[in-house]
């Protein structure tokens with residue numbers, strides 16, 4: 001059976017905020033006194049996007065392809081992982097990204113000044129134009145782990161098409 005030419009995917013990720021780490025969102029280093037903790041650079045937004053892409057292509061999730069037990073991925077830029085994810089989509093069925101929509105959930109700091117830079121990074125890595133990459137940020141009105149500044153969450157949806 002031939003698969004349809006379009007598929008959607010969804011991704012979700014959470015990382016803890018700690019002292020002594022850089023805050024990297026969508027490949028952009030954002031000045032802040034806390035950063036996200038993880039085996040890689042813990043770029044929560046890019047991880048959600050990777051999971052959405054892998055999900056759309058039926059390729060599982062980021063943990064399966066880049067296990068956090070593997071020293072090769074220690075401290076790695078998640079933008080590089082995103083490039084690997086795009087290669088996997090191409091290899092598995094000539095899938096390309098049509099568009100992505102993402103929401104970062106963070107109480108602080110203000111993300112708005114960095115959003116176009118983030119979109120530019122993600123557009124480059126996925127081979128899309130910047131207008132196909134939408135990034136939103138929201139607080140949770142001080143409720144829950146994100147609202148209390150204990151961590152950040154990110155959601156992503158994508159549409160991919162077979163070229």
Ligand code: MG
Nearest residue numbers: 013014044047
């Ligand atoms: Mg993650």
